Amino acid sequence: MAHAHVDLNQLWQRLGSAVEAHPGPLPTPLVVVDLDAFDANAADLARRAGGTPIRVASKSLRVPALIERALRHPGFSGVLAYSLREALWLHGSGTSEDIVVAYPTVDRGALAELVASPSAAAAITLMVDDVAHLDVVDSVRASKAVPVRLAVEVDAGLRLGGRHVGPKRSPLHDGPAVAALAKVIDGRAGFRLVGVMTYEGQVAGVPDDVPGRRARSLVVRRIKQASVAQLRQRRREVAEALAPYGPLELWNAGGSGSVETSAADPVVTEVAAGSGLLVPALFDHYQSFRARPAAYFGVPVTRRPGPDLATVHGGGLVASGPAGEDRVPVPWAPPGLHLTTLEGAGEMQTPLTGHAAALLRIGDLVWFRHAKSGELFEHTATVHLVRGDRIIDSVPTYRGLGHAH
Known part of the structure; x- marks a missing residue:
């Protein structure tokens, strides 16, 4: 079945509002759960x-x-x-x-x-x-x-x-x-x-x-x-x-x-x-349920190499399993962004192309979905819990508590 209907532009604005309303800067990659x-x-x-x-x-x-x-x-x-x-x-x-x-x-x-x-x-x-x-x-x-x-x-x-x-x-x-x-x-x-x-x-x-x-x-x-x-x-x-x-x-x-x-x-x-609680990218496209993604990581735009290109800092959070296209993170919000074939998702930078790239400014956050569920949280000590357009709590991951896998 398809994804449950979510306006990805609205999601981008909502998550952006949650980050802006938070007192004090938040380090990236910024991991949130809706x-x-x-x-x-x-x-x-x-x-x-x-x-x-x-x-x-x-x-x-x-x-x-x-x-x-x-x-x-x-x-x-x-x-x-x-x-x-x-x-x-x-x-x-x-x-x-x-x-x-x-x-x-x-x-x-x-x-x-x-x-x-x-x-x-x-x-x-x-x-x-x-x-x-x-x-x-x-x-x-x-x-x-x-x-x-x-x-x-x-x-x-x-x-x-x-x-x-x-x-x-x-x-x-x-x-x-x-x-x-x-x-x-x-x-x-x-x-x-x-x-x-x-x-x-x-x-x-x-x-x-x-x-x-x-x-x-x-x-x-x-x-x-x-x-x-x-x-x-x-x-x-x-x-x-x-x-x-x-x-x-x-x-x-x-x-x-x-x-x-x-x-x-x-x-x-x-x-x-x-995984069905967070629905990572590998859990899209099942007949048995409608996908409602709940976990994202945000990384900031740091470069604009061209009018239809935006480069974010980091982004290369690749999942375990057989190496392939389905193991790389998916640019999700704003919609209309794609990884480039030459660089893909990199450790230090990830160039993005697509019509939405022209609208991004330096400092904007782009939200990605990880291919797998729990592995995302091995990359951060803290997860920010979002309700509506506000971060209502910030909680430690296993890694943040010193219990990394």
Whole structure:
């Protein structure tokens, strides 16, 4: 579906007014979050989940105030953290008592903290997909009196013949393999199996309604349909294989782009979402929801090399993943600006062309969207929260608190 209607000239003026009204100068890149869009996105995610709880994917936010804001919305419960150190900090700060670490950890220092704290161990669930992960935990503890909560990640990629489509995550693909690991966990003191994770990135993280790419979008939609159908069967088989090991507390699945289909699976007890709260550029052009961008970074015009050119200071905040056009930031407001093919988005300067360039003056701010969600906040210590045409608060990011990824 298309973007929710936003007048980009009006957005440019509104954000400019918010900056001008702020007492004192603000350093750039100036990162802002539009709370009106953030809250509307949270409500829409809850609607799409249809009553299935949404666990906040902190990797896509990395701003404590935004994580807490999401958790206050109806339909949201618990955090999906990206590291154990982050999970320990979130627990210690009182952000959440229900944290699942989305990736296996071999951070022995953080594991030693976990097993030394009964309250942290009761609140945090570790992700595993190999017996070696249990060995690392046992290597840091002298006593197994504090049980460690575990969830098993099962690969959720689409398997077609000998091919695998989707993120390359867990080596566990089927019921017997998962049951074999569950048996080890069940027979090993100091561990408790409480959940399963099946993240279908090929459904949740790939746009399927891209303008000008109709053929590719059709292929993506067919892959998604096949993945959803195959996953429903595979999840059921895994659930049956795990039945002898007692009832599970949670089965996590999906992401912002697959909320409806993940929540519709009867095995799934919760879905994850984070990027859908801010809608970075990579999350444009999904059939399942209307994009409401909520996060921007502003950089100032410092040069006018020609009548149809404006150069801003910095701007080269490029996203991780396979290098390509979709990983570079998007000039967003004012509308009608484009990166140049020769320089693109640079570390020190970014020339922009297009009809709007002629209207820009030295000192004006140009607002960009980052390709990814949480990665934007690795570039700043502070995020400014905007409501209407005013900055109502300025809050620290993880980086600003000394907890950079």
